[in-house]
Amino acid sequence: MTEIPVALTVILSVGTAAAVALALLLARSTRETRRLRQRSAAADKDLQEALRQQAALAGRAQATEAEVRHLAGARIPDLTAALAHPNVPVRGLLDPSFRGTEVDRALTTVLEQVSDAVTKERLRVDGAAQAAMRGATTTIQALLYQLQTRLQTMQERYDDPFVAEDLLAADFLNEQALRRIQSTAIVCGAWPGLTRQNSHLGDIVVGAMSRLSGYERVQVTNQLRDPVGVVARAVEPAAVVLTELLANALHYSHPELPVAVTIQQGNRGASVIIDDAGVGMHAEEMDRAQRMMAGQDSVLLTELGDPPKTGFATVGQLAKQYGFTASVEPSPYGGVRAIVHIPGEPLLTLLDEEEQPMSPMAPVPRASASSAAPVASALPGHTATQRPAQPEPAQADTTQLGVGAGRTSEPTRPGPADDPHDQLSEDGLPRRRRRRPVPYVALGTPDEASAPASGGDSAAPARPAEAPQASPEESAQRWAAFQRGTNSGREAAETGTHPQVPPAPSPAPDHGSAVHHDHYADPRSAEGNPQE
């Protein structure tokens, strides 16, 4: 009987154990299953993620490829075009989402490198071309100068009109060739190729126009008051600058129209103003011309067009090197006005016309020679030494007025004193001229009128017609006489029976009047006093 319970027990215990074990197993398997499910879900998610990333990467790679293709096919060509023609736009990134990324930076670096390389190579090639041109033009220029000398000698030698005319024509052709060569050489960085001596500004203008076909149309007006010259080193550059600007004026205006040139003297230099009535320039061209004539940028032959337009570039180069200023603006005649200003300080000088006469073809000065004192003082250093000559302008001026018939070959006039008397114009009417201020003209009349008490003896010597130019000693004497007269008048008034006579006004600057009198302003202040 006992065996049964034992057996039962055994069986029960075994069964329990099995159940426990099974339960354990079950629980474990359930856990495992859950875990596996979780893992599978995670793996699934990972896979999805990976797929998505892969797709994104593929898209990215494709976009990058497209970007690189865009760089090669569009942006680099754009860039090279833009380097040659600054107004060509360079396209940006194809896909804006790349902006700021590593790809963008890399591509930009490529562009920069290309730009650098192209620019350098361009400069190198241009430099080589310029050097080649310089070499050729220098030789040709020298030869043309020799030809010029030869032609000139022949012009002196042969009188036969037919030969002479051919020689003149050949000379003119040679000048034109020379001008072309010279301007090309200067654009290519050569110097003007010639040093001249100090020359009259009028000569330079006429010389410049002689180098151009159509020079007959140029009408030069010379308004210089002094024999203004340009210092040696700047003569040929000035001539070249004027030639190029005149060439523009002649070229861009109708062959019937005149080109007006005015030479003017200013306080701080001289200006040559070239006006044409031609087609003019629009604002953009004006800007470009101004920029080129400023001479700040280096000149590239490739930027001058084909065939190269060297004019403004030549002017710019020379302006920069020698210190002129050149500018263009719309002309009141409808075309273009070009102004060349030559600063007086380093570049101008006064020339002695006796020693170095102007060329006979140079325009005759219009202005009076005797009025230039204050302006001339702005010219450097030479004023004091060369002023007294007072040469050609006065002479030429009278020539133009048609007076001076009685004069013989005496070229200089004594001074401004005789101006008011011989200024008869061609119709016989007196002509006013500007003169140096003469103090006695202002002084004489009020002296007489308002101070009769001072007596006739003091007023009489101060009459303008008799002594318009007096030395300081003379004027001192006169003022002293005036003072004496005033004092005697006062004494008479005080000692006389009519004290109500007002005391004669005494001029304030009595003392040291000789010193004061050198200044023209002073007698005028004295003149003012008697009227108070």
Add this chain to the structure above:
Amino acid sequence: MTPPPRDGRRLVPAYLATTGRARPSRNTLDRLTVLHGAADPSTVSGLRPEEIRLLELLRGGALSLAEAAAHLRLPVSVVKVLVADLVDTGRLMARAPIPDAELPERQILEKVLNGLRTLKSS
């Protein structure tokens, strides 16, 4: 006749004086033609600078054409054109030099003298 020595290269070429002409309107001029200004130095307005300067030069008295050319520093051929123009407009007088050939020949004068003497003695 050589021009006065020039230092440096000329700045203003000669053809500018006559706009390239070297054939004067009259062919009676030569280097020795004597020039003097017209009695009435009428207006110079409308004249070109080189003409004004030529007239100015002659205001002091007569000059031969070659001398005038030397003073103006221009070739004689060019000055001839200038002179011809000015003579045409009456502003300048040009007088031919007295050539040797136009003086009576010595033999003729001697013959006349001899004839007079024989008249007297007879």
